[in-house]
Amino acid sequence: xxxxxxxxxxHSGLLSRLSLPIFVLIVTFxxxxxxxASYILIRVQNDHxxxxxxxxxxxxxxxxxxxxxxxxxxAAFLMSNQSIENLLMSTYQQPFExxxxxxxxxxxxxxxxxxxxxxxxxxxxxxxxxxxVSVALEPGSGxxxxxxxxxxxxxxxxxxxxxxxxxWFQSLSRGERQNVWWSQKTDANAAxxxxxxxxxxxxxxxxVGTVIIGADTGSIRGIFDNARLDEGFHLLLDESDxxxxxxxxxxxEDVGGLxxxxxxxxxxGSIITKIDGENHRVMFETLDNGWKLLAVVPESHFxxxxxxxxxxxxxxAAAALLxxxxxxxxxxxxxxxxxxxxxxxxxxxxxxxxxxxLPAQNTGIYExxxxxxxxxxxLVTIHGLIEKSFTxxxxxxxxxxxxxxxxxxxxxxxxTLDLINCRAIMTGDQETSLIVRSLANVFRYGLxxxxxxxxxxxxxxxxxxxxxxxxMMMDDLRIEIKIPDELLHASIVHLILQxxxxxxxxxxxxxxxxxxxxVISARLEREGLILRVDDNGRGCDADRMNGMLRQQxxxxxxxxxxxxxxxxxxxxxxRIQLHDGDMYGLRYVRIGEGEGxxxxxxxxxxxxxxxxxxxxxxx
Numbered sequence: 283x284x285x286x287x288x289x290x291x292x293h294s295g296l297l298s299r300l301s302l303p304i305f306v307l308i309v310t311f312x313x314x315x316x317x318x319a320s321y322i323l324i325r326v327q328n329d330h331x332x333x334x335x336x337x338x339x340x341x342x343x344x345x346x347x348x349x350x351x352x353x354x355x356x357a358a359f360l361m362s363n364q365s366i367e368n369l370l371m372s373t374y375q376q377p378f379e380x381x382x383x384x385x386x387x388x389x390x391x392x393x394x395x396x397x398x399x400x401x402x403x404x405x406x407x408x409x410x411x412x413x414x415v416s417v418a419l420e421p422g423s424g425x426x427x428x429x430x431x432x433x434x435x436x437x438x439x440x441x442x443x444x445x446x447x448x449x450w451f452q453s454l455s456r457g458e459r460q461n462v463w464w465s466q467k468t469d470a471n472a473a474x475x476x477x478x479x480x481x482x483x484x485x486x487x488x489x490v491g492t493v494i495i496g497a498d499t500g501s502i503r504g505i506f507d508n509a510r511l512d513e514g515f516h517l518l519l520d521e522s523d524x525x526x527x528x529x530x531x532x533x534x535e536d537v538g539g540l541x542x543x544x545x546x547x548x549x550x551g552s553i554i555t556k557i558d559g560e561n562h563r564v565m566f567e568t569l570d571n572g573w574k575l576l577a578v579v580p581e582s583h584f585x586x587x588x589x590x591x592x593x594x595x596x597x598x599a600a601a602a603l604l605x606x607x608x609x610x611x612x613x614x615x616x617x618x619x620x621x622x623x624x625x626x627x628x629x630x631x632x633x634x635x636x637x638x639x640l641p642a643q644n645t646g647i648y649e650x651x652x653x654x655x656x657x658x659x660x661l662v663t664i665h666g667l668i669e670k671s672f673t674x675x676x677x678x679x680x681x682x683x684x685x686x687x688x689x690x691x692x693x694x695x696x697x698t699l700d701l702i703n704c705r706a707i708m709t710g711d712q713e714t715s716l717i718v719r720s721l722a723n724v725f726r727y728g729l730x731x732x733x734x735x736x737x738x739x740x741x742x743x744x745x746x747x748x749x750x751x752x753x754m755m756m757d758d759l760r761i762e763i764k765i766p767d768e769l770l771h772a773s774i775v776h777l778i779l780q781x782x783x784x785x786x787x788x789x790x791x792x793x794x795x796x797x798x799x800x801v802i803s804a805r806l807e808r809e810g811l812i813l814r815v816d817d818n819g820r821g822c823d824a825d826r827m828n829g830m831l832r833q834q835x836x837x838x839x840x841x842x843x844x845x846x847x848x849x850x851x852x853x854x855x856x857r858i859q860l861h862d863g864d865m866y867g868l869r870y871v872r873i874g875e876g877e878g879x880x881x882x883x884x885x886x887x888x889x890x891x892x893x894x895x896x897x898x899x900x901x
Contacts, residue, residue: 312599320595327591331584336565338509339577342516343567345505350571353477353495354461356394356413360493361481366390370423370490371483377427384428388439391415395437414474414496417481418442423490435468435476435496442492454480454492463571465499465526465534473499473533475526477571502527514562514579519543521572546574554581628657678860717751734861736776738769738804738813745779745802752787758796759787764803772811773888775861778854782815782868782881785851790819790879810866811887818878824870827881831855831868851881862886 360366369387374380395415418433418440419426426441433444445451450462465475474496481491506516506527518526523538525531537543542555542564549568554561561581568574639658644651706714742765753759783800791798801816831852855868862885871880 312602316595316599316602320592323591323595328584332563335511335514335563335577335579335583338511339516339565339567339575341509342505342577343569343575346502346518346575347569349497349502349505350463350477350569353413353497356415357461357477357479357493357495360394360415360417361479362484364484367484370417370419370425370481371485372424374424380425380428384425384439387417387425391417391437391439413437414476414494416440416494416496417491418445418494419491420489422483422488435466435474445492450478451492454478461571463520463573465520465524467533475499475502499527499533511577511579513583514577517543517574517576517578519574519576526573542578543576546576674860677856713754717754734775735773738765738772738774738811741774741776741779742770742802744777745783748780749783749800752783756787756791756795756798759791759798759800762799762801764801766804769804769806769811772885774811774813774885775858778858778883779813779815781851781854782883785881786815786817786819786879790817790821792820794819806887809884811885813883813885814871814880815883816878816880820878821873821876822870822879824872824880827851827870854883858883858885 366387369383372380372383392415395413414435415437416433416435416439419429420442423429425439429439429441431441431443433440433442442451450464453459454462460479462478463476465473468474475498476494476496478492478494480489481493482489502518506529515529517528517531517537519537520526523536523543525533525535525537527533528535531537542553542557542562545553545555546564546566550566552563552565554563556562557578563579563581563584564576565579566574566576642654642658702714702718706712706718742763746761746763749759749761753761779802783802786800787798797818799818801814803814803816805812805814851868858867866884866886869882869884871882873880
């Protein structure tokens with residue numbers, strides 16, 4: 283800001299009289315603002331530094347708690363798994379009879395020990411560790427005679443005789459605690475954390491052993507490496523105030539005599555105490571197993587940016603005096619004028635009705651230009667969505683019309699089939715009667731009274747009726763249905779499985795008459811309800827079929843008969859997408875050459891989920 287003074291007589295003009303007071307006022311305002319801003323920034327920065335230290339502690343706490351919960355979950359799996367329960371509770375007349383079950387149980391323990399759920403969280407100097415999963419058996423278990431005599435802290439099955447003198451085992455046996463935690467070093471000098479629970483019979487409640495889960499502390503070190511404090515250190519202490527992990531103290535070192543450890547009260551909190559002659563803030567939280575996590579940070583760490591922020595505030599205030607006046611006018615003009623033009627343009631009916639494009643502007647300001655471009659793109663997108671919605675509605679009506687054309691008068695059809703059935707019964711032709719009834723069911727469920735939606739149970743009845751007819755036409759055709767009971771009430775677009783089964787018979791078994799098999803199954807996944815049709819026919823190129831579906835849909839039309847069914851695979855795929863969305867439909871899955879064809883139907887899951895499951899049955 284430039285101040286001009288008159289060069290004439292001693293009488294000053296109005297501008298000179300106002301310039302100095304206004305300049306002083308601006309300087310005062312900026313000085314007060316800079317002081318207040320610096321003070322607030324210092325407080326915010328200090329609070330932020332404190333909050334970052336607290337968040338680092340919470341991050342470590344949550345991840346360690348997660349690791350311990352994971353160990354508990356592994357133990358809970360062993361204790362509640364029915365297969366493992368049967369292995370532990372089986373009885374044998376001779377010890378050698380238990381060999382098979384013993385190695386089965388040991389294989390299960392080995393598989394659990396390889397889960398490696400205690401990851402190193404990206405630490406570059408920590409090797410990812412696996413669990414140690416062991417079971418110490420009591421004489422009540424049928425596998426006791428086969429168990430190893432002496433316990434070793436590695437995955438395996440042991441007798442509990444070696445553990446009788448251990449304090450944690452005695453505490454567990456007396457029922458003082460349901461879950462005990464301890465740490466020790468192995469023979470290989472590896473620092474380990476262990477958790478143990480009593481395994482009782484799910485049937486009669488008697489004790490059959492102890493489940494022991496161990497994990498190397500190197501995995502926990504990875505958590506601390508990813509939440510390292512700029513200054514200070516962490517402490518993870520057990521209930522006896524022994525060190526489980528620390529950047530400052532050794533493993534299993536007793537720090538209960540330290541003043542700041544003795545001063546901790548409650549499950550969580552923060553205290554300020556002197557350590558090595560300097561004030562430190564000690565933040566702590568208690569884990570579910572009774573262990574404590576401490577973060578010790580010097581108080582000077584929280585105010586280290588005070589001087590820098592003060593200098594930056596002063597420099598900013600000085601710079602503001604020089605550039606504020608110059609840039610204010612330019613910024614106002616360059617920002618407000620383009621926005622005003624944009625508002626004026628979008629108020630024009632011709633632009634809103636897509637008769638004229640939105641005028642392009644190049645102001646040089648990224649935000650303003652981006653706003654103009656994005657709004658223009660939004661108008662184009664809205665226009666495209668309107669056209670797409672209109673096109674899809676026409677296509678939906680066309681598909682419905684094609685479906686109606688494929689239907690015949692149901693009353694005439696059923697009456698004719700009933701007449702044929704009666705004639706067959708009168709002549710004693712039971713096979714013809716059975717075929718007619720199956721055909722009637724195919725039409726009844728296929729027509730679905732003209733409705734779009736049908737339950738999976740009704741859809742399966744239609745498919746089973748159709749396949750029943752095919753089984754009477756083919757000498758060696760076997761059908762397997764694998765549909766869980768809780769999925770039978772799912773609501774789906776009707777007439778989607780029968781065309782796929784028909785496609786398998788017509789094309790998959792065109793050159794095969796013996797050993798023909800079709801499997802229809804269903805499952806729930808994250809993406810929705812998955813229906814699968816497998817056959818052991820001559821197979822197809824899954825990539826080519828998926829590409830055909832995409833190409834035909836991209837054209838917006840196509841010959842539905844390419845898929846080789848009455849309504850065609852494309853018709854089924856498109857009807858699903860029209861009713862459920864583009865993320866659903868058909869997909870062919872690649873399997874081994876010569877193993878047949880696998881096609882899956884991806885649908886949104888809609889319906890109740892009753893308890894119980896349906897056993898796998900052959901039609």
